[in-house]
Amino acid sequence: MPRTTTVECPGCPPLRALTFDALGLIKVIEARTKEGGVPKVVERWGDPDAAKCVLAASLDDRKTDPLLAVARKSGVIEVLNPLNGELSVTVSNVSNGNARPEDDAIVGLHLFRRQILESTSRSCTFLTCTTKGNATLRSVEMTDSPSDSNASKTWNVCGAGNISFSQVDGNESYAVFGGKGVEVNMWDLDKCTKIWTAKPPPKNSLGIFTPTWFTSATFLCKDDHRKVVAGTNSHQVRLYDVSAQRRPVISFDFRETPIKAVTEDLDGHTIYIGSGSGDLASVDIRTGKLLGCFLGKCSGSIRSIARHPELPVIASCGLDSYLRIWDIATRQLLSSVFLKQHLTKVVFDTNYSEDVKYYEADVAPHEEQSIGEVQTADETEKPRTKRKKSSKEDRGSKKKSSKEKDRTKKLKSKKRSKSLENETADDE
Amino acid sequence: MGGKRKKSENEGAGEDDSSNKSASKKMKTKKSEILPSSIKNKEKRSAVHSKLKHQKKVEKRKKLKVRDAAEKRAVELGEEPLPRQIPRTIENTREADETVCMPDDEELFAGNDVDEFSSIIKRDRTPKILITTSRFNSTRGPAFISELLSVIPNAQYYKRGTYDLKKIVEYANNKDFTSIIVVHTNRREPDALLFVCLPDGPTAHFKLSSLVLRKDIKNHGNPTSHEPELVLNNFTTRLGHRIGRLFQSIFPQEPNFRGRRVVTFHNQRDFIFFRHHRYIFDAKEIKQSEAKGKKAKDAKGESIAKEKVVARLQECGPRFTLKLISLQHGTFDTKGGEYEWVHKAHYSHYSSSSPFLNVSLKWTPAEEDFSCNLIHGFICFTPGMQRFSAEEGQYWQ
Numbered sequence: 001m002p003r004t005t006t007v008e009c010p011g012c013p014p015l016r017a018l019t020f021d022a023l024g025l026i027k028v029i030e031a032r033t034k035e036g037g038v039p040k041v042v043e044r045w046g047d048p049d050a051a052k053c054v055l056a057a058s059l060d061d062r063k064t065d066p067l068l069a070v071a072r073k074s075g076v077i078e079v080l081n082p083l084n085g086e087l088s089v090t091v092s093n094v095s096n097g098n099a100r101p102e103d104d105a106i107v108g109l110h111l112f113r114r115q116i117l118e119s120t121s122r123s124c125t126f127l128t129c130t131t132k133g134n135a136t137l138r139s140v141e142m143t144d145s146p147s148d149s150n151a152s153k154t155w156n157v158c159g160a161g162n163i164s165f166s167q168v169d170g171n172e173s174y175a176v177f178g179g180k181g182v183e184v185n186m187w188d189l190d191k192c193t194k195i196w197t198a199k200p201p202p203k204n205s206l207g208i209f210t211p212t213w214f215t216s217a218t219f220l221c222k223d224d225h226r227k228v229v230a231g232t233n234s235h236q237v238r239l240y241d242v243s244a245q246r247r248p249v250i251s252f253d254f255r256e257t258p259i260k261a262v263t264e265d266l267d268g269h270t271i272y273i274g275s276g277s278g279d280l281a282s283v284d285i286r287t288g289k290l291l292g293c294f295l296g297k298c299s300g301s302i303r304s305i306a307r308h309p310e311l312p313v314i315a316s317c318g319l320d321s322y323l324r325i326w327d328i329a330t331r332q333l334l335s336s337v338f339l340k341q342h343l344t345k346v347v348f349d350t351n352y353s354e355d356v357k358y359y360e361a362d363v364a365p366h367e368e369q370s371i372g373e374v375q376t377a378d379e380t381e382k383p384r385t386k387r388k389k390s391s392k393e394d395r396g397s398k399k400k401s402s403k404e405k406d407r408t409k410k411l412k413s414k415k416r417s418k419s420l421e422n423e424t425a426d427d428e
Numbered sequence: 429m430g431g432k433r434k435k436s437e438n439e440g441a442g443e444d445d446s447s448n449k450s451a452s453k454k455m456k457t458k459k460s461e462i463l464p465s466s467i468k469n470k471e472k473r474s475a476v477h478s479k480l481k482h483q484k485k486v487e488k489r490k491k492l493k494v495r496d497a498a499e500k501r502a503v504e505l506g507e508e509p510l511p512r513q514i515p516r517t518i519e520n521t522r523e524a525d526e527t528v529c530m531p532d533d534e535e536l537f538a539g540n541d542v543d544e545f546s547s548i549i550k551r552d553r554t555p556k557i558l559i560t561t562s563r564f565n566s567t568r569g570p571a572f573i574s575e576l577l578s579v580i581p582n583a584q585y586y587k588r589g590t591y592d593l594k595k596i597v598e599y600a601n602n603k604d605f606t607s608i609i610v611v612h613t614n615r616r617e618p619d620a621l622l623f624v625c626l627p628d629g630p631t632a633h634f635k636l637s638s639l640v641l642r643k644d645i646k647n648h649g650n651p652t653s654h655e656p657e658l659v660l661n662n663f664t665t666r667l668g669h670r671i672g673r674l675f676q677s678i679f680p681q682e683p684n685f686r687g688r689r690v691v692t693f694h695n696q697r698d699f700i701f702f703r704h705h706r707y708i709f710d711a712k713e714i715k716q717s718e719a720k721g722k723k724a725k726d727a728k729g730e731s732i733a734k735e736k737v738v739a740r741l742q743e744c745g746p747r748f749t750l751k752l753i754s755l756q757h758g759t760f761d762t763k764g765g766e767y768e769w770v771h772k773a774h775y776s777h778y779s780s781s782s783p784f785l786n787v788s789l790k791w792t793p794a795e796e797d798f799s800c801n802l803i804h805g806f807i808c809f810t811p812g813m814q815r816f817s818a819e820e821g822q823y824w825q
Contacts, residue, residue, distance in 0.1 A: 023535070023538060025535070048534070048539070050541075050542035233763075233764045257765070258765075258766070276764075276766040276767060277767045278772075299769050299771070299772055300767060300769055300770075301766035301768070319766060319768045319769075321666065338526045338527050340533070340539070340666070341539060342757075342768075
């Protein structure tokens, strides 16, 4: 029998997200507590045009004067105001006019939060990378007149092959690149020098070598540039430690379709991976164990995953034209929005709940959620004690005493877990 | 069982007649409550069951009679009759779907203008189809392919040989083919169809079932070489719309209405039924009895037979059912392919029969307009009808 009632989605906490799609539209999705946390499209910027297809986007969501950079298929980079969609600067990436923008599409874009090149305060700096490996670091004056005095640095990050991603670390001094036929390599952005390249894993026991094809990567930790997680087209996820070795520290398979998106969590050891057939899962990268899959109606390739910097929420989007918002702890679908186009990227706007006054009521659920987060953190440690409890009871020792023991055990285990965490933190 | 109990109770009731009667009365009421399924004797059970069924039927008839009488009376009195109850069906209790295409959606049209099929649908390219098979192919496979060749104009069959499908895609791209159809055969029976749109996708993989070839259809017709009209029914959701456009891009965009040949893709709960017909508008005498009923004696006076035009269908075959398994972004690539949609039946809170391609079968006027605008079939089919009606009088009455 077909389903005749709607599956109830719990609704999500107040948030604001921006999605970018294949027709070059930017859609603003907001969820408000007043409307039961049902996210809705509140604004749409731009007109549908296939040449304007958004290839990469980056958001600098500082509290004052936030900026949004969008790279289009036509080789144009636009800097917008993420609050009202006003276009401030347009820069063409087609330098020297040799290659057509279609041949050398932009694959990566990062908008810097700090100033890198020598420039005035009213300017923004961004890093772009094209398929052929032309990485460009440029800063643009935010003046009304189109200025020619753009400071820019261009270098090539690969000799052969196609770059498919570029990623900049939390302190914005290093960047990784990789792609089809290009091993993951790390560059120092201040000096524009390559500091590290990965080495392909050896042939397997049958002498078969899987060709290199990286599809996505992310830095594992905000403060640490040394650990990089990369996903490959041959459905493998690899953890590289720059300080340790050139071959992957951990590598594991996930399902049978290429990994299309990798995103890190704030805790520094959980990552979220999305595959070409719409599977989304969270993995503890310390052990390489799957924590769980995000089950839902998701059936199209996942192109982008975003972690909300404050709420325990992630958003995923991709070819099935849905923006889905998931709870991290329960891995439950909170809500989904149908956005009609193939989506390429999603970003969260963190400052959303602050800039609106009448959402004071929202503060309470925020706190609850943060408490919830703490609890879930505790829950992750619980299974150990539970197991012990059951084993104790199996042995048939007196219940009271066992309970007391359990309490002590719990405390101990908590302590142990804390110490474990400390250790892991030290490791990292 | 009932019988047995009756006996035992009769014995236990004693000699008093009145008490016996009351007991039997009680028994009657009890008997009606006994479910036939609790009776062990088969004959008895079926008898009780048929009796119950008959009772229900009679009751229902009575109810209808009462309702009809009430309605009639209300009409006579000039009152508004009670509204009839609408039965709850699978279709009208279905969950609403937000992905259903709407005629006022400008994004949809903008998306259509730039999608992979637009160059064919805008008649910039003429469809040219390459049909090939899986590696092994025998019995019904070749027969099916020869019939497909007769259905799809401008299609060519190429032997598969030992080529990789990716190589075939490359070859077909060089030869300016617009799509590839691969008929996959398993156990000497075609069981899957793969549509690859060229040059850059998408790739749709269908399960093929209940295939009936032309020679197995009773009173089948033989199709002419005219370009067929296309009817696409119920491709209403966004995914369905895309699949509909995929089918549309396989057939020539300007059908030859003189051929009176029509190919139908009818979607019902995600199963796509393929049919191929010839139609004809026949002049038929109106039966005397009908005329009698309508006009009584006057009709008798004019004994000249009146002619009525009837559309008749003749099936040409083949006949088969498709079910979408996956829709892949780009051309065929199983290992590194990105899917736009994959059927995932194992998800628990996701009913396997909740549809993806179409949702509402209710035909609202808005939707009808929309289908005229969007679904190619109605562009082809309705003008055809109109043309015929203009030439040869009115048919649809």
